[in-house]
Amino acid sequence: MDEEARLRSICHLFDLPWEDVLIPHILCYLPLQHLVSLQRVSKQFHSLIQVYLTNCxxxxxxxxxxxxxxxxxxxxxxxxxxxxxxxxxxxxxxxxxxxxxxxxxxxxxxxxxxxxxxxxxxxxxxxxxxxxxxxxQHLGLAHCxxxxxxxxxxxxxxxxGLLSIDLTACRQLKDDAICYLARKCVKLRSLSLAVNANVTDESVEEVAKNCRGLEQLDLTGCLRVRNPSIRTIAEYCTKLQSLKVNHCHNVTETSLDRLRQRNVVIDVEPPSQRALVLLQDVLGFGPFINLQI
Structure with missing residues (x-):
């Protein structure tokens, strides 16, 4: 085979069908950062990446x-x-x-x-x-x-049809807006209202009664949330898997115990475990406890 025939027989990358081969079977596996870098290699690569992004x-x-x-x-x-x-x-x-x-x-x-x-x-x-x-279905608005x-x-x-929304530190929001959201978006499975001093039991109870498929709820730092609304969550949200109430100083074990019994993951330790942690911090080592007593 002479040199000219050999060169004609070589298949170059861009000879492959772009939309049938290169995009669905090669480019889709590359990280975005690599795609951005490839754009600068040549005009052909730039055109290829643009075609890919059009259908991304x-x-x-x-x-x-x-x-x-x-x-x-x-x-x-x-x-x-x-x-x-x-x-x-x-x-x-x-x-x-x-x-x-x-x-x-x-x-x-x-x-x-x-x-x-x-x-x-x-x-x-x-x-x-x-x-x-x-x-x-999913919206992140944390710190907006x-x-x-x-x-x-x-x-x-x-x-x-919203399934999850993160409203962490959206401090303009008050009970009226959150209650309205709960009544309209009843399919919610994950909700964060963390770091919002405006959130009260009114919001939490409305969420509980309307969004009964809720699986994750983050109330971290919601200082005005109290035990009654947590009890309402326990009553209505039977699918709850995770609850965050750290720094909710008005939420106590009297309302959390029912959720613990259902194996809901809670970010605040039970009183006995918290006492052991504090004691360990003071003594510098874990105390010996006879579990058979």
């Missing part, structure tokens, strides 16, 4: 170790139309409504959105998510202090 279903920036520049973020997502999961990790310091709204508008099949820590967004982004992404009653009500009105 998951975009998770937690896979990229460094903070991604705004220009790269907008470039990567400008043609996306099929996203089902979007995480804004590593761009929380700069992402704004102007950057996010076009992406939300062209990806109406989103089922999971994580905006946790995005301090520069406003209620407009949450309203846009609620209006565009009616199939939404811009979330208010109006935007949460919009979410509840349009995303009734």
């Amino acid at each position: 279903r998951t975009f998770d920036l937690s896979q990229i170790e460094l903070c991604i520049p705004k220009e790269a973020f907008c470039s990567l997502l400008k043609n996306c139309r099929a996203l089902q999961s979007l995480s804004l990790h590593n761009c929380t310091d700069w992402v704004t409504d102007k950057d996010l709204l076009p992406i939300i508008g062209q990806n109406q099949h989103l089922q999971r959105v994580d905006m946790s820590g995005c301090a520069w967004l406003t209620r407009h982004s949450l309203v846009a998510v609620s209006l565009s992404c009616t199939q939404l 202090e811009w979330v208010d009653s109006l935007s949460l009500r919009s979410l509840a009105d349009h995303c009734g």
Whole structure:
């Protein structure tokens, strides 16, 4: 075989069908950070990655170790139309409504959105998510202090199939908005209301009575939550698996014991175990206890 014939017989990577072979069988296994790097190799690689991103279903920036520049973020997502999961990790310091709204508008099949820590967004982004992404199931809003009653009500009105929502440190929210959410999103399985001094027994009881399939509930630091609402949780939420009540100083063992008996994982130790831990801290070693007594 002469040299010309040999070269013709060589199959190059880009000779393979892009949408039938390269994208579904090769690129889908590469971390996002590698895909971003590949874009800079050549014009062909840049075109290939753009085709891949156009049909990409998951975009998770937690896979990229460094903070991604705004220009790269907008470039990567400008043609996306099929996203089902979007995480804004590593761009929380700069992402704004102007950057996010076009992406939300062209990806109406989103089922999971994580905006946790995005301090520069406003209620407009949450309203846009609620209006565009009616199939939404999982939403992260931890430490988004811009979330208010109006935007949460919009979410509840349009995303009734919501399964989990993280509202940790959304300090503008009060009982009225949380109760409204509980009445509209009855399929909730996971809910965090942590670090919110506005949350009272009223919210927790409304959640218990409406969201009876609840499996995880985080009330960490909800200082106004008391034993009566925990008893209501124990009565109505028979599928509960995990409850966090650390720093809820008005919640005591009298309401937690019933949940412990059902093997619910609680982040506060029973009184006897807490006493042993304190004693060990004082003495410097674990005390000997005769368990046969």
